[in-house]
Amino acid sequence: xxxxxxxxxxxxxxxxxxxxxxxxxxxxxxxxxxxxxxxxxxxxxxxxxxxxxxxxxxxxxxxxxxxxxxxxxxxxxxxxxxxxxxxxxxxxxxxxxxxxxxxxxxxxxxxxxxxxxxxxxxxxxxxxxxxxxxxxxxxxxxxxxxxxxxxxxxxxxxxxxxxxxxxxxxxxxxxxxxxxxxxxxxxxxxxxxxxxxxxxxxxxxxxxxxxxxxxxxxxxxxxxxxxxxxxxxxxxxxxxxxxxxxxxxxxxxxxxxxxxxxxxxxxxxxxxxxxxxxxxxxxxxxxxxxxxxxxxxxxxxxxxxxxxxxxxxxxxxxxxxxxxxxxxxxxxxxxxxxxxxxxxxxxxxxxxxxxxxxxxxxxxxxxxxxxxxxxxxxxxxxxxxxxxxxxxxxxxxxxxxxxxxxxxxxxxxxxxxxxxxxxxxxxxxxxxxxxxxxxxxxxxxxxxxxxxxxxxxxxx
Amino acid sequence: xxxxxxxxxxxxxxxxxxxxxxxxxxxxxxxxxxxxxxxxxxxxxxxxxxxxxxxxxxxxxxxxxxxxxxxxxxxxxxxxxxxxxxxxxxxxxxxxxxxxxxxxxxxxxxxxxxxxxxxxxxxxxxxxxxxxxxxxxxxxxxxxxxxxxxxxxxxxxxxxxxxxxxxxxxxxxxxxxxxxxxxxxxxxxxxxxxxxxxxxxxxxxxxxxxxxxxxxxxxxxxxxxxxxxxxxxxxxxxxxxxxxxxxxxxxxxxxxxxxxxxxxxxxxxxxxxxxxxxxxxxxxxxxxxxxxxxxxxxxxxxxxx
Numbered sequence: 001x002x003x004x005x006x007x008x009x010x011x012x013x014x015x016x017x018x019x020x021x022x023x024x025x026x027x028x029x030x031x032x033x034x035x036x037x038x039x040x041x042x043x044x045x046x047x048x049x050x051x052x053x054x055x056x057x058x059x060x061x062x063x064x065x066x067x068x069x070x071x072x073x074x075x076x077x078x079x080x081x082x083x084x085x086x087x088x089x090x091x092x093x094x095x096x097x098x099x100x101x102x103x104x105x106x107x108x109x110x111x112x113x114x115x116x117x118x119x120x121x122x123x124x125x126x127x128x129x130x131x132x133x134x135x136x137x138x139x140x141x142x143x144x145x146x147x148x149x150x151x152x153x154x155x156x157x158x159x160x161x162x163x164x165x166x167x168x169x170x171x172x173x174x175x176x177x178x179x180x181x182x183x184x185x186x187x188x189x190x191x192x193x194x195x196x197x198x199x200x201x202x203x204x205x206x207x208x209x210x211x212x213x214x215x216x217x218x219x220x221x222x223x224x225x226x227x228x229x230x231x232x233x234x235x236x237x238x239x240x241x242x243x244x245x246x247x248x249x250x251x252x253x254x255x256x257x258x259x260x261x262x263x264x265x266x267x268x269x270x271x272x273x274x275x276x277x278x279x280x281x282x283x284x285x286x287x288x289x290x291x292x293x294x295x296x297x298x299x300x301x302x303x304x305x306x307x308x309x310x311x312x313x314x315x316x317x318x319x320x321x322x323x324x325x326x327x328x329x330x331x332x333x334x335x336x337x338x339x340x341x342x343x344x345x346x347x348x349x350x351x352x353x354x355x356x357x358x359x360x361x362x363x364x365x366x367x368x369x370x371x372x373x374x375x376x377x378x379x380x381x382x383x384x385x386x387x388x389x390x391x392x393x394x395x396x397x398x399x400x401x402x403x404x405x406x407x408x409x410x411x412x413x414x415x416x417x418x419x420x421x422x423x424x425x426x427x428x429x430x431x432x433x434x435x436x437x438x439x440x441x442x443x444x445x446x447x448x449x450x451x452x453x454x455x456x457x458x459x460x
Numbered sequence: 461x462x463x464x465x466x467x468x469x470x471x472x473x474x475x476x477x478x479x480x481x482x483x484x485x486x487x488x489x490x491x492x493x494x495x496x497x498x499x500x501x502x503x504x505x506x507x508x509x510x511x512x513x514x515x516x517x518x519x520x521x522x523x524x525x526x527x528x529x530x531x532x533x534x535x536x537x538x539x540x541x542x543x544x545x546x547x548x549x550x551x552x553x554x555x556x557x558x559x560x561x562x563x564x565x566x567x568x569x570x571x572x573x574x575x576x577x578x579x580x581x582x583x584x585x586x587x588x589x590x591x592x593x594x595x596x597x598x599x600x601x602x603x604x605x606x607x608x609x610x611x612x613x614x615x616x617x618x619x620x621x622x623x624x625x626x627x628x629x630x631x632x633x634x635x636x637x638x639x640x641x642x643x644x645x646x647x648x649x650x651x652x653x654x655x656x657x658x659x660x661x662x663x664x665x666x667x668x669x670x671x672x673x674x675x676x677x678x679x680x681x682x683x684x685x686x687x688x689x690x691x692x693x694x695x696x697x698x699x700x701x702x703x704x705x706x707x708x709x710x711x712x713x714x715x716x717x718x719x720x721x722x723x724x725x726x727x728x729x730x731x732x733x734x735x736x737x738x739x740x741x742x743x744x745x746x747x748x749x750x751x752x753x754x755x756x757x758x759x760x761x762x763x764x765x
Contacts, residue, residue, distance in 0.1 A: 141720075142720075143719060143720050143723075145716045145717070145718070145720075145727060150731070157738055157739070157742075197752050197753040198753055198755075202755060202756075205752050208748050208751050208752045208755065209752060211748060212745045212748040212752075215745050219742070219745075222734075
């Protein structure tokens with residue numbers, strides 16, 4: 001936040017006004033393509049709502065979840081969304097605390113993705129409930145000993161923190177929008193006026209904002225780590241092959257940073273293209289983000305080796321059964337495809353500078369993100385077919401889990417929901433923080449209220 | 461009005477259809493032919509209170525698990541309903557033949573004394589007799605512990621209030637003695653044989669003092685009556701006649717697998733502590749944000765004036 005980065009990647013040094021106008025230009029017009037995109041997302045969400053209505057009325061029998069696989073694609077989605085949401089903490093908190101200023105223009109993208117993802121994580125849990133009308137019982141009759149209750153608490157807390165962490169750095173930008181976006185519809189101007197909190201950049205306001213941001217940046221770290229650790233404990237505390245593992249917490253967190261970094265790279269590519277932000281989201285940012293992705297993937301690979309090699313070495317009893325299924329059996333094609341295309345190949349490819357350019361890295365990131373989702377399916381589902389106590393007298397088809405159309409449509413709707421949240425956010429807010437960008441370039445002109453704040457000091 | 465009646469008629473038909481379906485389901489056992497000479501055998505045991513009580517003891521032991529307490533076939537496995545008109549239309553001889561020989565999962569009881577089978581038949585028939593609880597008489601039961609001569613004895617006394625309003629003893633009443641087990645409704649019978657009250661309404665049995673009690677050796681002893689003429693009654697008294705259980709009482713300790721009333725202290729403190737710390741920090745930031753707003757208002761005031 002403090003030291004300005006070199007501007008050598010830029011052709012010429014732009015003025016503050018240029019930066020400001022570049023970054024708010026996309027907000028001025030709602031393009032036809034954007035309208036179409038929003039409608040498309042809404043259609044998918046409506047289809048999902050219809051499918052969900054069907055599920056509510058008929059019950060969870062419309063899914064393929066049965067006695068063995070009591071958790072299916074919804075829980076895999078939940079873990080996936082929680083994972084993606086963790087990127088907000090990585091970029092906005094860890095990198096900032098490490099003074100990695102190159103990531104500043106990406107922090108808002110990361111925070112928006114985090115908000116969209118954590119909202120859908122919460123939604124996925126409700127979707128997985130047969131009786132969502134009894135949700136309040138989790139609080140009213142929940143056991144403090146149950147990781148489910150911890151999860152409920154920490155998901156909601158992280159949702160609130162994500163909103164605050166997105167909002168705080170937005171305040172000065174919203175003030176700019178309030179002053180500059182005078183041609184926007186009345187609701188939008190009212191929104192800017194209300195959310196800008198009468199921001200005029202006085203010294204006192206900067207001091208308060210700095211302090212609250214630092215507090216939030218530090219607070220989000222333990223919460224982010226606990227949300228995904230608790231999510232992993234939902235599995236790990238069960239005495240089950242494939243879940244009962246001591247490294248599940250860090251394993252999940254490393255995997256989360258992989259998924260989130262890939263999501264950010266995809267979003268960077270899209271917004272850079274659509275909002276013509278080539279000057280602000282540069283090849284250097286892609287280069288750095290991809291290096292970060294490789295770093296997190298190497299960490300994740302390390303945990304993967306630990307997770308599979310140790311039980312694989314003994315290859316005994318249920319562990320052996322489970323791993324045989326995963327490595328050589330029914331799940332093997334999916335497992336190796338996920339591990340190779342979603343993890344090993346991207347690591348190798350991204351070692352080459354050319355692959356860290358925008359387009360190649362977009363394609364690689366799509367594979368990584370798809371792999372991340374598949375991996376959640378492979379963590380959640382196959383292990384359930386190797387319980388310590390086999391279930392007796394169940395029909396044959398209970399012994400495999402194939403998601404139904406209802407489950408796929410609802411899952412697609414959560415994806416559309418997350419993308420709609422992000423789309424609507426970038427519709428009204430600049431995707432690159434204006435004041436931070438100006439500050440990093442050393443051309444910040446938002447400290448305009450020096451004089452007035454001096455008056456306050458004199459009064460005091 | 462008309463529509464309402466239509467709905468009612470439809471509903472009634474629907475219920476009737478469902479019910480007939482259920483009945484058909486309950487009756488889907490293949491016919492069980494009985495030789496004529498077996499069906500013609502008459503029940504030599506008279507329908508007496510003693511016979512019914514003996515029949516009940518045997519029924520509880522051998523029949524209840526499958527046929528259910530009420531004999532309706534609602535026990536652990538699918539079994540015949542012993543209260544249907546079709547069942548009751550059979551002769552005692554036919555029922556005797558079936559109990560004696562058995563069929564499929566229904567075992568034969570040819571090894572039991574014949575008299576006991578007839579007792580059970582009497583009891584099974586009594587299951588479908590309409591008994592209005594208002595017709596049953598009230599009896600009270602009380603329980604005494606005697607530890608005088610080195611031998612521990614339980615004495616139960618059964619009494620009723622007669623038409624003149626006097627409390628009189630009930631003689632010939634079978635009394636069941638049991639101790640309460642850990643399960644809420646569980647009772648462990650402690651005196652295997654049947655015991656009946658004498659002319660003073662009293663029955664005394666020797667207590668088996670090898671039973672394991674709680675940490676202090678306390679037992680909850682239950683004496684109860686269940687009779688054709690009287691409403692069921694029972695009395696529970698605590699007595700320290702059990703062997704003290706040296707077992708560690710984990711049911712009273714805090715643990716991860718217990719309910720919310722037994723949350724481990726370390727968990728309670730660490731969870732609520734961190735939850736509180738996080739949310740107080742969020743509130744602190746919210747207050748800072750509010751200050752930003754107040755500062756903005758002040759600035760705008762200054763500029764305007």
